[in-house]
Amino acid sequence: MNRWVIGAGILVLLVFVVLLMVRSWRARGRRQADIALPETAPDSLSPALVEHDGFYVATTRAGDPLDRIVVGGLGFRGRAVISVHREGVRLEIAGEPAKLIRASSIRDVGRATWTIDRVVETDGLVLVAWSLGDTDVDTYLRVTDDPRPLVDAVRTITTSAPTAGTTTGEQTID
Structure with missing residues (x-):
């Protein structure tokens, strides 16, 4: 049972980190909205x-x-x-x-x-x-x-x- 809890905790942490990365990337795109498209x-x-x-x-x-x-x-x-x-x-x-x-x-x-x-x-x-x-x-x-x-x-x-x-x-x- 302990292994499953630890594994689930690590999985939740990884998903959280990926969501933060996606959010940061989109925020960068919004900050650069004034830049013309190539x-x-x-x-x-x-x-x-x-x-x-x-x-x-x-x-x-x-x-x-x-x-x-x-x-x-x-x-x-x-x-x-x-x-x-x-x-x-x-x-x-x-x-x-x-x-x-x-x-x-x-x-x-x-x-x-x-x-x-x-x-x-x-x-x-x-x-x-x-x-x-x-x-x-x-x-x-x-x-x-x-x-x-x-x-x-x-x-x-x-x-x-x-x-x-x-x-x-x-x-x-x-």
Whole structure:
């Protein structure tokens, strides 16, 4: 009988913790209700300049790599196909409709080593700094190949030249 009571108590505690996590996640979404939703990528984009298989890691508020954006399907890390077109960067995150980061909204691009819950080798992440509506955000991507062609392709589609050495939080955009 004791085992059943202890087991039931642990089960109740686990359910309680999961419910708190769900409540917290929804509260974060409500706090970010003022952030615009990302644009769905149209089917008719120009041919890809570069395409990589990789991972979508996170999108955070600019300068705050610990404040994850959860609206519009940007809350969860996942496998992704990342392609750069003249119109912008297309993110096809597994389980989500493809999203487009317009070239006109990209502020800068570079490399990073860490964000939220991911630390990799030095400069192992691609950091795309862009504007999501009126909110400046940073999107972190991890590609399986050499990330330099991806970074270079994003730089070619942006209207302004990137600023070398720009600091975003503790991340450096080179």
